[in-house]
Amino acid sequence: MMSLPDEILRSLTACERRIGYTFRDKGLLRSALAHASGVSNRLESNERLEFLGDAILGAVVCEILYRRFPNFLEGDLTRMKSVIVSRQTCARISEQLGLQEYIIAGKGVTSAPALPGSLLADVFESLVGAIYLDGGLPAVQAFVERFVGPEIDRLSQQDHRGDYKSELQLIAQRDFGLLPVYALLEELGPDHCKWFRVAAQIGGRIFTPAWGRSKKEAEQRAAHNALRELAGEHPPFAASAHPS
Numbered sequence: 286m287m288s289l290p291d292e293i294l295r296s297l298t299a300c301e302r303r304i305g306y307t308f309r310d311k312g313l314l315r316s317a318l319a320h321a322s323g324v325s326n327r328l329e330s331n332e333r334l335e336f337l338g339d340a341i342l343g344a345v346v347c348e349i350l351y352r353r354f355p356n357f358l359e360g361d362l363t364r365m366k367s368v369i370v371s372r373q374t375c376a377r378i379s380e381q382l383g384l385q386e387y388i389i390a391g392k393g394v395t396s397a398p399a400l401p402g403s404l405l406a407d408v409f410e411s412l413v414g415a416i417y418l419d420g421g422l423p424a425v426q427a428f429v430e431r432f433v434g435p436e437i438d439r440l441s442q443q444d445h446r447g448d449y450k451s452e453l454q455l456i457a458q459r460d461f462g463l464l465p466v467y468a469l470l471e472e473l474g475p476d477h478c479k480w481f482r483v484a485a486q487i488g489g490r491i492f493t494p495a496w497g498r499s500k501k502e503a504e505q506r507a508a509h510n511a512l513r514e515l516a517g518e519h520p521p522f523a524a525s526a527h528p529s
Contacts, residue, residue: 300387304412306428308419315389317415320404322391331411338414343370345413345429349437360516364452369436371459375406378432384408449508456515457487465511467504470494485511495522 297314301307308314313334321330346369350362357365368374379385385400388408417425450465457465468491471482483503484494492511497503510520 296387300384303383303387304428305431306416306420306424308415310419313415313419314412317411318384318387318389318408320388320390320407324389331407334411334414334418335407336414337417338410338412339370341417341425342375342410342413342429342433345426346370346433346437348426349430349434353437354441363516364456364512365437365440368440368455368459369433372403372406373459374433374436375409376402378436379405379409382409382432384412449505449512453485453487453508453511456512461487463488465508467507469500469503483507487511493520493523495520 293315294311297308297311297318300314300318316329317331317334317338319330321327321332324330343366346366347362350357350365350369354362354365385405388400388404390400390404413425413429416428453465457463465485465487468484468486469481470484473480473482480496480498481500481503482494482496483500483506485492485504485507492507492514495503495506495510497506506522510522513520
């Protein structure tokens with residue numbers, strides 16, 4: 286265990302109270318909080334712990350999802366996991382924990398009005414890696430359940446299975462910083478029996494259109510097509526001809 290100045294130890298102790306975990310090796314916590322701009326050698330920064338923590342967080346979240354949702358298919362679990370471990374979610378949890386108060390960084394970073402979300406996400410992943418090395422799998426599982434569990438609950442309560450438009454919106458915002466739009470391409474049939482053909486679009490990419498008996502149904506199906514195509518799969522509503 287490395288010897289640390291009293292001032293740093295006080296800060297680390299306050300951080301431990303905030304996260305609800307006490308480190309046997311305080312040096313691991315210090316490393317988890319150290320941005321490359323705040324140390325003389327990048328090997329002293331949190332970059333290696335971030336690498337480890339990213340993998341550990343993904344594995345623990347996958348197990349939580351697997352156990353909590355026994356009736357979800359692989360695709361449903363994969364989409365939930367991608368949202369839960371996203372940079373935006375990690376940054377939000379890091380901010381909620383107040384980790385920005387303890388980050389060790391250079392003046393150019395700490396003097397900014399707000400820390401970048403990417404830095405906050407890195408610190409959270411690094412903290413996961415540090416807890417894993419310090420306390421093993423049970424300790425990190427308890428930490429993730431406590432602070433990531435509410436994000437899983439929130440997402441599951443939204444019940445995006447079958448609400449493909451909501452799923453697509455989440456993924457479009459997370460991965461592209463854009464909102465999907467829906468273009469009505471075609472209407473067929475009399476008023477009492479109309480069919481609508483709609484395509485989802487994210488930025489310049491237009492996905493395979495889908496038919497529906499209403500605009501709402503067509504948009505849901507078009508969003509489903511887009512989700513499958515983004516995952517590298519075949520769209521489920523790919524028929525180009527009028528479906529009647």
